Amino acid sequence: MKRSVPDLMNASEPLVMVTAYDYPGARHAEAAGVDLILVGDSLGNVVLGYDSTAPVTLDDMIHHARAVRRGAPNTFLVVDLPFGTYHTGVTDAMRNAVRVIQQTGADAVKLEGATPEVLDVVGVLARNGIPVMGHVGLMPQTATAQGGLKVQGRDEASARRTLEGALALEAAGAFSVVLEAIPARLARLITERLHVPTIGIGAGVHCRGQVLVYHDLLGLYEGEEKKLAKRYAELGKEAREAIAAYAREVRAREFPTKDQSFVMKDDVLGKLY
Structure with missing residues (x-):
């Protein structure tokens, strides 16, 4: 039975989230019993071959999310709003989020950051019945402005910004917040401060859930294993x-x-x- 937002927020066991980008990946994830599936804009890197997530379009996300929903009809589905689709005002953000929900059957959308503009978007979407998952720490869509794909929150200013951003997302109406690539002790502090679940990736064991990229956990790529991931198979080989x-x-x-x-x-x- 598909989880609901209140069910996820009140879960007593750690939540399991995995990315999926197509029908077979979604079928595998649902059969394995994960709690949530994320159609991440990471599909730009792992499926479409881009160097970053920036080129991913809303049409790309909808195309892949529809396939994922067909493969996992009974799993809570979160879809990333890609770069540029929620940065030009709440009207555009609302229009794009509605498209995602209507055209894919998703249960929620996810967006990155906690600037005043993003917080306004979170509030408008949440008040209009669209569940929103927030995201702080390393934010791939704007990683260049953060100095690249690096751990965030190691100094006081960055750590405080991450903590305050997570708190602000909760206050704005986010039902969950992803913490990416931050020190484990900071993630634990944030998790203790928030009433909504934190979902970690490279954020230590004390988050209330974890997410991994499908291709990382299955070993579908060559090269050195990522610090924030773990390979559970070597399917690429x-x-x-x-x-x-x-x-x-x-x-x-x-x-x-x-x-x-x-x-x-x-x-x-x-x-x-």
């Missing part, structure tokens, strides 16, 4: 090995075998000569 085995069999004429081939009766074939 297995996929490469499987494709290489297929290629070898094709070149050696070992595939397809009779098991993958269809037959024709001799008398029918004879009439073709």
Whole structure:
């Protein structure tokens, strides 16, 4: 049974959230029993091949979120509002959020930051019945302005800004706040101060939930494991090995075998000569 906003806010066990960007990924996540699925604008990096999330459009998000909803009809679905879709005023933000909810069947939207302008958007959306998940700490959409993809909140000013931003998001009406790439002790303090759930990624064990990117936790990429992620499988390696085995069999004429081939009766074939 799909979780509701009050259910998530009052959950006694840590919440499990994972990203998904397509129908099969969503089916896997729902079958595994996660609490929430996030269609993150990280799809720009992990699915579309961009260098950042900035090029991702609202149409991109809607396209992928619709596929995810078809794959996970019974899981609470959160969809990122991409860069630029909530920065030009509450009217545009409301229009774009409504599009996401109506066209994807999402249960909530997520946006980054806690500037006065963003807080106004959170308040308007929440008052109009659109659940909003906030996001502080490292914010990929504006990472360049933060000095790159770096841990936030290590000095007093940055830590205070992160804490105050999380508190302001709750006050504005956010039902949950993602804490990304901040010191674990700061995340614990924020979690203790907030009444709504915190969802951590690179923020330590004391958050009230955790989120990982689908491709990170399944090991679908080569290279060094990210500090804020953990690989629970090496599917990328297995996929490469499987494709290489297929290629070898094709070149050696070992595939397809009779098991993958269809037959024709001799008398029918004879009439073709």
